[in-house]
Amino acid sequence: MSQIFALCDVNNFYVSCERAFNPALENKPVIVLSNNDGCAVARSNEVKSLGIKMGAPLHQIQDLVNQHQIQVFSSNYRLYGDMSNRFISILEQFTDQVEVYSIDEAFLGFSGFHHHNLGKHTREIVKTVKRGLGLPICIGVAPSKTLAKIANHYAKSLAVPGGVLGLFSEYNIANALKNLPVTEIWGVGRRLSERLNRIGIKTALQLRDADEKTLQRQFSVNMSRTILELRGQSCIPLEEDINKRKQIVCSRSFANKSDDFNLLRQATSYHVTRACIKLRQQQSMAKSLTLGIRTNPFSEQDRQYSNSISVVFPEATDDTSTMLKASYQALRKIYRDGYLYKKVSVMLDGLVDATSHQADLFNRTPSNPKLMNTLDNINQSMGKGTLQFASEGFSKSWVMRSERRSPDYTTNWTELPSVK
DNA sequence: TCTGGGGTCCTAGGACCC
DNA sequence: TCTGGGGTCCTAGGACCC
16 A cells, blocks of 8 residues: 655745734844844745745845835744644644654654545644644645645745645656656755756656666656656655654854954853753763864855864763863864964764663763752753853853844743733 | 855764674 | 775765755
């Protein structure tokens, strides 16, 4: 029996979250900015039709913003994260086969459901999310994940009534693929599209009908999977396990560039601390830490420098002090005088399960799990940053801009929306 | 003056071993 | 002085995703 997948995603997620709590934004052009208020990462349909692209830097579109009175928000990840959790809980009421794919998207599986009821069932999901959260969503339904993505794309771009579009019949599938450029296919980005175009494959239909074995040799096993998926043969299964992250990255650009070693050290300590909290939350330990620093690659007048270095621990660890020491030594090794730095990043790799981790007999990497536990508990119950390591510094002068953030409507008692 | 921050997977090539 | 072939593991880098 062939499988059935649905891709549900929230339209213009961040913008829709802002609108859910501020109805005056409805039908108005709205954008939400990246961290540091750098560029537009979410755009309302009104903004898209003005031709503003995903990732457009704010300073380049400032004229359009003024001219069309576009409402501009800093990103408010606490709010979006909380809305995302609520969205997933609603989906879980409709099927037990749920893969959370990103903050605003989930794949659903409908094995065992009857085909003919599915239209009604999925339209009910759209209505329930709208009623419960005020968020508009669209759903694409098809026999493979790749086709479900495409169905979703059309559900949105054609503004299909009910918000749901299914792709099952050979006729409908061929029609959908005929005019779809290969770059719109899930898993085919800019580079691969260029290469496909060069050998005469421009549309999704042409790719579907190409020789799969030849393309596998020429590209990779992923390309062959994509081709089969376009034919309606599912090759990419639903991943329901909440799998632990295999790597943890914490990085931020500075509000202003700086050559101050101490400031870099504070930013490094801050990222290491956050990364370790995430690490302990998922009950993992890391075998290595990679520290990266770089200047601003967009600046033409500044001299450029970027470098990174990895530290491998004698034994996997989740101890913040151990990591802080290692990161400080790493920073000293790659820091060079005379450059204006813009970003520090910390990556933890080689993650292993903390609960089954065997301690080294000679315990060469001492750690203090009790202390870490206490620290995490206090910060969780009394608020982030209540206790911190001194090396993070107290001024946080490098911290990013976030000048137009909306209130934490759903996660902070003092910022609950009020009804007059 | 101002350009984000996370992730995943695959492959090629080197190191190393027998 | 001559010096094979094949396997595994690890890592860096490239491609993709949202």
